Amino acid sequence: MNVAVGLARLGEPTAFAGRLSADPFGTILRRYLERSAVDMRYVVKATEPSTIALVVLADGHATYQFAPGADFLWSAGELAFLPGGARAVHFGSLASWLPPGDGVIAAAVSGLRRSGSVLISYDPNVRPSLQPDHVIARGQVEQCVSLAHVVRASLDDVRWLYGQDADADAAALKWLALGASLVVITMGADGATAWAPGQPPVSRPAFPAAVIDTVGAGDAFTSGLLDALARRDLLAPGRLGALGAVELASIIDDAGHVAGITCSRPGANPPSRSEADSWPAS
Secondary structure: OHHHHHHHHOOOOOEOOOEEEOOHHHHHHHHHHHHOOOEOOOOEEEOOOOOEEEEEEEOOEEEEEEEOOHHHOOOOHHHOOOOOOOOEEEEEOHHHOOOOHHHHHHHHHHHHHHHOOOEEEEEOOOOOOOOOOHHHHHHHHHHHHOOOOEEEEEHHHHHHHHOOOOOHHHHHHHHHHHOOOEEEEEOHHHOEEEEOOOOOOEEEOOOOOOOOOOOOHHHHHHHHHHHHHHHOOOOOHHHHHHOOHHHHHHHHHHHHHHHHHHHOOOOOOOOOHHHHHHOOOO
């Protein structure tokens, strides 16, 4: 949902496919999506309670605990609309690796990948409290990576999946070998690095901003990344191969800019197009 809100605020026509409860929390989420001009036609009105996420902030950095609910109970019929006329489909986070809906999502996205008509974006958004087994988590994430053209993950994700001494370069190259065309690993204050087949990695510094908290930073970066691709007419599977180092650096800068603005204020509150365009670079 954060990615959908971020894209809509940046001016991209965006629909959200999610299972929202009819309880008061679900009503709050619906109104939030509507205020951000997100298309709601694919939202499922779920009877189950809303998922609750408890966020603990320490020095601006967030840790999470979850009480899963409506989000994870997808049926094949509820996803039969895909791709729904979209140029790109983004998936990931808890719904992509929590049963019973994870299998349904994987099957639907697999069909999109085989069709070759839609760019697929993926963010694993690893949560150690819900994925205590590293080996199982790694298998789940790698299966999803194999379905995606664009993968955005954090260095914390990589280290949880492959070990605290894991090398980001090795993980990114593995994901490219699994089928991704663009891998971006964000590293907090150390910026982000992008990998594409056949060229050296491109690293860019973090956007300079006073960090208030990091809630929603990864999602904001992902929305900025997809928006940057869309504005360059690269939001298609066959066009990512044309990315050169200079253009890739510019794309990562744009995404980092969106994430930096989000980190400069409380909560998952990504910027509007006008804010992103006018926010000072230093």
